[in-house]
Amino acid sequence: MSNEEKRSHLAELIKLAKADDNIHPIEVAFIKKIAIKMGLSSDEFNEVVTNLEHIHFVAPKDDLQKLEQFSHKVILMMTDQDADAEEVAMCRELGAKLGLDSAKVDKVLAAIEAHAKNTVPIEELKAILEG
Numbered sequence: 038m039s040n041e042e043k044r045s046h047l048a049e050l051i052k053l054a055k056a057d058d059n060i061h062p063i064e065v066a067f068i069k070k071i072a073i074k075m076g077l078s079s080d081e082f083n084e085v086v087t088n089l090e091h092i093h094f095v096a097p098k099d100d101l102q103k104l105e106q107f108s109h110k111v112i113l114m115m116t117d118q119d120a121d122a123e124e125v126a127m128c129r130e131l132g133a134k135l136g137l138d139s140a141k142v143d144k145v146l147a148a149i150e151a152h153a154k155n156t157v158p159i160e161e162l163k164a165i166l167e168g
Contacts, residue, residue, distance in 0.1 A: 038102055041095050043075045046106050047085045048092040049131060053113055056123040063116045071109055096135055103135040104166055111145060120149055141166055 038046075050071060054064040072082045085092060097103055110131050114124045125146055132142035144165045 038075065038097055038099075039095075042097050042102075043077055044081070044085050044092055045095040046075070046097075046109070047072055047077065047082065048089055049094065049106070050109060050113055051086060051089055053110055053124060053127050056127055057117075057119070057121045059117075061117045064113060067113055067116055094134060103137065107132055107135055107137060107142075107166070108163070111149070115149060125149075137166070 047068070050068045054060045054068060069082065077085075097106065107128070110128050114120045114128055128146060129139075129142055133139065148161060148165065
């Protein structure tokens with residue numbers, strides 16, 4: 038994954054966390070974990086936070102990375118156990134930007150809405166996306 042793709046993914050996650058105007062510590066921890074996993078430094082993380090609105094979306098070319106980015110966003114949406122309409126819309130929009138099958142994206146989001154407190158086993162989400 039290119040540095041531009043990494044920064045784009047990080048920016049998308051941060052925007053989602055901010056969507057409900059209430060960033061939870063668990064969301065911050067999850068985003069930082071993803072940043073570390075992608076090999077971004079603290080300085081790069083802080084730069085993305087500072088320049089959030091100037092970072093343009095860049096879709097990864099690899100299908101596996103597309104699924105991973107969508108999964109990260111869905112998991113982040115579920116961390117505070119309160120997926121609001123804006124967060125759901127952002128996940129649906131990301132699915133479209135990544136070129137994912139809209140029916141599968143809708144199934145994932147419907148599964149989240151159907152489960153108590155918006156928690157869906159990750160295996161179920163993966164099965165929907167890969168199926």
